[in-house]
Amino acid sequence: MSGAADTITAVDVLVTSPGRNFVTLKITTAEGLVGWGDATLNGRELAVASYLRDHVAPLLIGRDPARIEDTWQYLYRGVYWRRGPVTMTAIGAVDLALWDIKGKTTGQPVYQLLGGAVRDRVLTYTHASGWEVPELLDAIDAVRERGFLAVRAQSGVPGHDLVYGVTRGGPGYEPAGRVAAPVEEVWDTESYLRHAPGVLAAARAHVGPELRLLHDVHHRLTPGQAARLGRAVEDVDLFWLEDVTPAENQEVLRHVRHHTTVPLAIGEVFNTVWECQSLITEQLIDYIRTCVTHAGGISHLRRIAALADIWQVKLGPHGPSDVSPVALAASLHVGLSTPNFAIQEYMGYEPLVHEVFRHAWSYEDGHLHPGEAPGLGVEVDEELAARFPYEAAYLPVARRRDGSMTDW
Numbered sequence: 001m002s003g004a005a006d007t008i009t010a011v012d013v014l015v016t017s018p019g020r021n022f023v024t025l026k027i028t029t030a031e032g033l034v035g036w037g038d039a040t041l042n043g044r045e046l047a048v049a050s051y052l053r054d055h056v057a058p059l060l061i062g063r064d065p066a067r068i069e070d071t072w073q074y075l076y077r078g079v080y081w082r083r084g085p086v087t088m089t090a091i092g093a094v095d096l097a098l099w100d101i102k103g104k105t106t107g108q109p110v111y112q113l114l115g116g117a118v119r120d121r122v123l124t125y126t127h128a129s130g131w132e133v134p135e136l137l138d139a140i141d142a143v144r145e146r147g148f149l150a151v152r153a154q155s156g157v158p159g160h161d162l163v164y165g166v167t168r169g170g171p172g173y174e175p176a177g178r179v180a181a182p183v184e185e186v187w188d189t190e191s192y193l194r195h196a197p198g199v200l201a202a203a204r205a206h207v208g209p210e211l212r213l214l215h216d217v218h219h220r221l222t223p224g225q226a227a228r229l230g231r232a233v234e235d236v237d238l239f240w241l242e243d244v245t246p247a248e249n250q251e252v253l254r255h256v257r258h259h260t261t262v263p264l265a266i267g268e269v270f271n272t273v274w275e276c277q278s279l280i281t282e283q284l285i286d287y288i289r290t291c292v293t294h295a296g297g298i299s300h301l302r303r304i305a306a307l308a309d310i311w312q313v314k315l316g317p318h319g320p321s322d323v324s325p326v327a328l329a330a331s332l333h334v335g336l337s338t339p340n341f342a343i344q345e346y347m348g349y350e351p352l353v354h355e356v357f358r359h360a361w362s363y364e365d366g367h368l369h370p371g372e373a374p375g376l377g378v379e380v381d382e383e384l385a386a387r388f389p390y391e392a393a394y395l396p397v398a399r400r401r402d403g404s405m406t407d408w
């Protein structure tokens with residue numbers, strides 16, 4: 001290492017599709033260090049790839065990679081048209097790559113640079129789904145046998161052909177289908193509200209009192225419906241009920257909060273601390289779900305966590321299959337070193353994804369650990385990645401039975 005500051009000499013964007021699309025940022029320095037960042041935005045991958053390639057990469061050449069916060073501020077305040085998932089995912093990818101380089105420069109895993117471990121390992125939850133209750137209970141048993149101590153339970157809904165979070169047979173659930181246009185699902189909230197409490201009660205009766213059960217409503221209810229559902233499932237003792245309403249209007253959560261004590265989790269679609277502010281400072285939620293990539297990287301997720309800590313709101317970051325192993329690694333470094341971190345979502349990946357993204361993080365007995373490799377601890381096999389070019393894929397959309405659009 002020379003005494004002079006290192007400089008960024010190359011910024012590349014890899015779009016690969018080993019079973020599903022991932023966008024990965026590669027930052028290379030004059031000292032020969034490589035940092036990786038995840039820039040995957042499910043269904044809008046190429047928007048972020050272009051934002052990075054065409055507007056961010058040229059601005060990074062020659063910058064000092066050690067100046068992580070200054071680069072964050074430069075890309076956030078310097079763009080003028082700020083916030084939103086595309087911008088913040090791009091900034092998040094740069095932030096992850098620079099923290100990766102910082103770790104490699106110092107020979108330290110990133111969690112050590114964030115203040116060191118405050119826990120030995122990170123509690124995780126995974127998904128279980130089944131169209132009918134017996135199938136769901138079997139799926140819950142299957143992940144319990146793999147050691148999971150927390151499980152998200154999703155089922156089909158009578159009168160529906162397609163429902164969020166559930167596959168009818170076949171491999172694990174992947175929402176973004178390889179299609180030229182979004183699949184249109186029909187959604188009937190009343191049918192769901194009649195059905196969900198019984199499904200969750202059956203899951204609790206099956207697993208006993210210990211296992212943490214979670215459920216994702218996926219933005220589908222009005223405040224009154226959310227309050228009704230919360231009350232109906234209070235005896236299920238859920239770890240959290242997620243995204244009960246579309247949370248752009250956060251004041252509506254006051255109504256939900258007033259009528260039910262069920263723990264609420266929101267935030268996976270939010271991208272900055274400012275969007276989470278009311279949810280946290282008004283105690284409208286128990287868990288903030290912002291994702292380390294879509295919310296501006298490690299640097300910004302720590303800001304969100306710090307605000308949440310003041311109000312005793314805990315961190316439960318988003319981590320489904322459309323968050324790459326690079327982002328999962330970054331989330332785990334935050335999780336290991338953040339006092340009010342509660343739980344990490346982990347859907348798992350197809351075997352090929354583990355080959356493309358070779359990672360130091362590991363799963364054991366219901367917990368994850370980022371590993372001790374310098375930086376984030378993930379290296380991308382670029383030759384293998386290049387064999388799987390991008391394929392158009394879109395998340396579904398949902399319409400009510402009368403044909404009007406609703407939230408998917």
Ligand code: CS2
Nearest residue numbers: 042175216268319320322395
């Ligand atoms: C879901 C996600 O994991 C979750 O909590 O909300 O699967 C979400 O549907 C996808 O990330 C959308 O791409």
Ligand code: MG
Nearest residue numbers: 216242243268
């Ligand atoms: Mg969710």
